[in-house]
Amino acid sequence: MLKAIRVADYMSRRLITVSPDMSVHAAIRHLLDNRISGAPVVDDGRLVGMFSESDCLKGALEAGYHDTNIGNVSEYMSTDVQTVTADMSILDVAEIFLADHRRRLPVMEQGKLVGQISRHDLLRAMDDFSRRHTL
Numbered sequence: 001m002l003k004a005i006r007v008a009d010y011m012s013r014r015l016i017t018v019s020p021d022m023s024v025h026a027a028i029r030h031l032l033d034n035r036i037s038g039a040p041v042v043d044d045g046r047l048v049g050m051f052s053e054s055d056c057l058k059g060a061l062e063a064g065y066h067d068t069n070i071g072n073v074s075e076y077m078s079t080d081v082q083t084v085t086a087d088m089s090i091l092d093v094a095e096i097f098l099a100d101h102r103r104r105l106p107v108m109e110q111g112k113l114v115g116q117i118s119r120h121d122l123l124r125a126m127d128d129f130s131r132r133h134t135l
Contacts, residue, residue, distance in 0.1 A: 002129050007093055008086035010125045011107050011115035017042040018051050020074035024059040027051060027073050040106050040113060041077045047106055047113045049077035083108045084117060090125050093117055 016034045018027045020043050031039065031053070038052035055076040063070040083106045084093055096102060097119055107115040 002126065003089050003091050005090045005125050005129060006086065007084055007088045007090060007107055007117050008115075010090065010121040011086065011117040012121065013115045015040065015113065015116060017113075018073050019043060020048055020072065020077065022073045024056060024070040024073060024076060028056050031056070038104055040081075040116065041073055042113065045112075047081060047083070047108070049074075049079045050081050050104075050106070051077045052103070081106060085109060086114060090117075090122050094122055097122070 016030070016036055016039050018030055018039050018041055020041050022030070027039075031037065038050060038055075040047055041049035041051050051073050055073075055078065059070045059076045062068075082096065082100065082102065084096065086107050086109055093105065096105065102119075104116055104118040106113055107117055
């Protein structure tokens with residue numbers, strides 16, 4: 001049953017993060033180099049936000065319109081971070097993705113960031129399930 005598949009089975013444990021004091025330019029390069037569209041923002045080992053392509057664009061537009069420097073990640077990151085746990089069902093996470101239009105969610109265990117789950121990860125889980133349960 002698809003509901004039995006857990007986040008831990010498909011989450012990425014190889015975390016690519018950015019720091020709040022990183023310049024947006026450096027963060028853009030970091031996202032591009034790692035071929036990702038967003039990353040958790042970590043400060044002293046603590047999750048403090050999420051930074052996405054949209055945040056990069058906000059920074060670039062603001063700097064362009066005001067003819068200023070683009071600034072740091074902390075100025076544009078999302079601080080209202082929704083998290084999930086590794087033992088949650090991927091179906092419950094799919095509901096969160098659809099309801100909140102998220103692309104990725106940080107996975108927390110005992111207050112620590114242990115991974116990240118993306119919509120792509122859920123599609124892999126569903127594909128694996130369908131391959132195992134259909135002839």
